[in-house]
Amino acid sequence: MKIIVVGTGFVGLPHAAVLSEYGHEVYAYDIDHKRIKAYKSGDREEIERYVNEPGLVASVAENMGRYLFFTTDISEIVDGTDAVFLCLNTPPKRDGSSDLSYYLNAAHHLAELLANREQKNRVVLVNKSTVPVGTARLLENIMEEHGVENFGVASNPEFLAQGNAIAGSRRPDRVVIGADSEEDFGILRRVYSQFVNHVRIRYLETTPETAETIKYMANTLLLTYISFWNGVGGRMAESVPNIRMEDLKLGVTSDDRISTWGSYVSNGAGGSCFGKDIQSLIYQLNNAGRSTDLLQAVYNINEYQKTYIIDRAVYEAGFNFNQKTVALLGLAFKKRTNDMRDSAALKVVESLLARGVKAIRAYDPLAMDDARDFWFSPDKNHLFDRITYHASAKEAISGSDALYVSTDWEEFRGLSRTIEMTVKPPFLVMDGRRMIPDFETLVKAGYEYLPVGGTLLKAKAESQKRDNGKVPSKMASELETLA
Ligand SMILES: NC(=O)c1ccc[n+]([C@@H]2O[C@H](COP(=O)([O-])OP(=O)(O)OC[C@H]3O[C@@H](n4cnc5c(N)ncnc54)[C@H](O)[C@@H]3O)[C@@H](O)[C@H]2O)c1
Incomplete structure (x- = not known):
């Protein structure tokens, strides 16, 4: 599968690295030029200055140039892409609501590029960022506004724990996919083929709104228990x-x-x-x-x-x-x-x-x-x-x-x-x-x-x-x- 990962922070970089381990062609994209330069260098210290996770540098080193590519420009890459994972930061605003500015900037930029692509194969836009319930619909509207054709949206919340990002991405306890169409579920089953029908990994397909809510419920329940x-x-x-x-x-x-x-x-x-x-x-x-x-x-x-x-x-x-x-x-x-x-x-x-x-x-x-x-x-x-x-x-x-x-x-x-x-x-x-x-x-x-x-x-x-x-x-x- 040809995959773009947008945002290469604590979630995006491990996600891109592990997807590339399974032989997908993965383009890890970020607007932060220094960050991408550091990743491209392959140098442990440089990479770990941004994301320090056990096993990450080895995974990047093994796959870079073969299955994993770093870039600050995806205008030439969107053609033929099967899935785009959005891993943007969504920090809190003063009133507690999510600041979606990074996410929306990336979504609009993607929409412009996808609207003008030459190959009109089905592409699924997947929210990995933790975003308010209803954001998958918002993403759908943005794509439609820009005239993007033959696309689907999905929610695939990330449950990794920092410090265990690589191991957690290789063997998650569950994969939750919220989508609307069998076609989009099908694309994501191919992306995650190693997890489908796995004896120990629950692979759950549901609606986008349910998937978005699962992420919030899981995190707040964990915090409630700790508290x-x-x-x-x-x-x-x-x-x-x-x-x-x-x-x-x-x-x-x-x-x-x-x-x-x-x-x-x-x-x-x-x-x-x-x-x-x-x-x-x-x-x-x-x-x-x-x-x-x-x-x-x-x-x-x-x-x-x-x-x-x-x-x-x-x-x-x-x-x-x-x-x-x-x-x-x-x-x-x-x-x-x-x-x-x-x-x-x-x-x-x-x-x-x-x-x-x-x-x-x-x-x-x-x-x-x-x-x-x-x-x-x-x-x-x-x-x-x-x-x-x-x-x-x-x-x-x-x-x-x-x-x-x-x-x-x-x-x-x-x-x-x-x-x-x-x-x-x-x-x-x-x-x-x-x-x-x-x-x-x-x-x-x-x-x-x-x-x-x-x-x-x-x-x-x-x-x-x-x-x-x-x-x-x-x-x-x-x-x-x-x-
Ligand atoms: N950190 C975690 O442990 C964790 C776990 C589960 C879910 N999440 C969720 O995942 C999302 C990402 O979190 P993170 O910790 O990886 O954030 P992060 O800040 O580490 O990474 C975000 C990346 O997005 C890049 N970016 C910003 N705007 C961009 C744009 N327009 N185009 C391309 N790249 C852009 C930034 O440069 C940065 O590299 C958040 O919604 C977070 O809530 C995080």
Whole structure:
């Protein structure tokens, strides 16, 4: 099949690479010339500066020039194309609705080219972007307005998880196709022939509107589940000493009806999708005059979770951030990615600076350049001189008064030793990911340890004097609100 992938970001590039692995002739197209130049170079560092996914560079290297081609101009390519996948960014606007400007620009450009193509074979335009329900119809109208002939539209939402994009695209749990005609289903069956009738992959054909809704429902349900663990399990274990989070997880999820995925406590879910998609669904339901109380609560719980531990440090540990130096470990929204979008670290920095922190010493194994770009941006210039970037966790911790672990990078599991070797107590460890399994040795050595999903731990005599196992009043009122 001849395929064009429009937009070569976190979704488009892995999608194009994996489609080319199956022998399709794939043209990966982007308007960002620097990005395309980087991909064409085949150089690992260059490619990973844009999209850093395990297995991606190898896949690109193997297929480029044979089945995979990069371009900033598709005017000569549209002829004879069977399918065009739209993988454009659809960021949230201030009011929560989806900003469709990138998507619409690409759609209009495509429509002009397709209207003038010479070969009038059937072409299917496929939405892989997460777009408001009804956008496939909108795309159809755009094509008709431009006079495009012999085309179909389809919705094929992307469910990949960043950090696992290549493996996830090679073996998705499901492929959802929303289309109107048997002809278009047929074209997409050929595109995805390796997944049709697969014993373990559900291949679902439905209407475009259902497919679009499946994507929003799936993402908001995952966020709801994460927020349940943070907002209920986490709060209980943070309020009542002696609740063991790991046992809680095991006990609750030992029920086939309850998922183990997401049954952990963290500093909230970040990334480009969860927050954006729930806001968009709230907007769409509000527009339809429907209640969105549940979704609004989930969104609020998740956003507050990102900095909640900083409030706890003040209320529970009595820590005064004013003029202190804080090490921030982990900047990307999760491990194995350089993506900073909606990362907890962004909110953590704002919260720390608002509390008068003198300096933030940041470290991330992968996202340092992305973070620098973000905090160097013109509207954030007032922040950058208070953030310094360091080559290792040890270097970031050195000279700090407290530490916030924001990302679940595996290398942070050994932090207790690094802390002991680098700083002396008093020193507060805020563990937003429960990454320090041997926290007890830290506590014995005199450090204060404040994890999500657990009470403040510090050398025994003092902690008993202060909390005596009681739920702090601010936390107690929050528990009431949640109840
Ligand atoms: N990132 C994820 O994990 C993920 C998962 C599932 C779904 N999605 C959805 O997929 C879509 C794409 O997300 P992403 O993370 O890949 O975005 P991204 O920002 O990483 O990539 C978008 C790409 O589109 C390009 N682009 C913008 N306008 C263009 C135009 N007119 N023509 C050609 N290219 C253009 C940009 O230069 C960029 O390379 C979004 O709707 C997102 O919600 C993302």
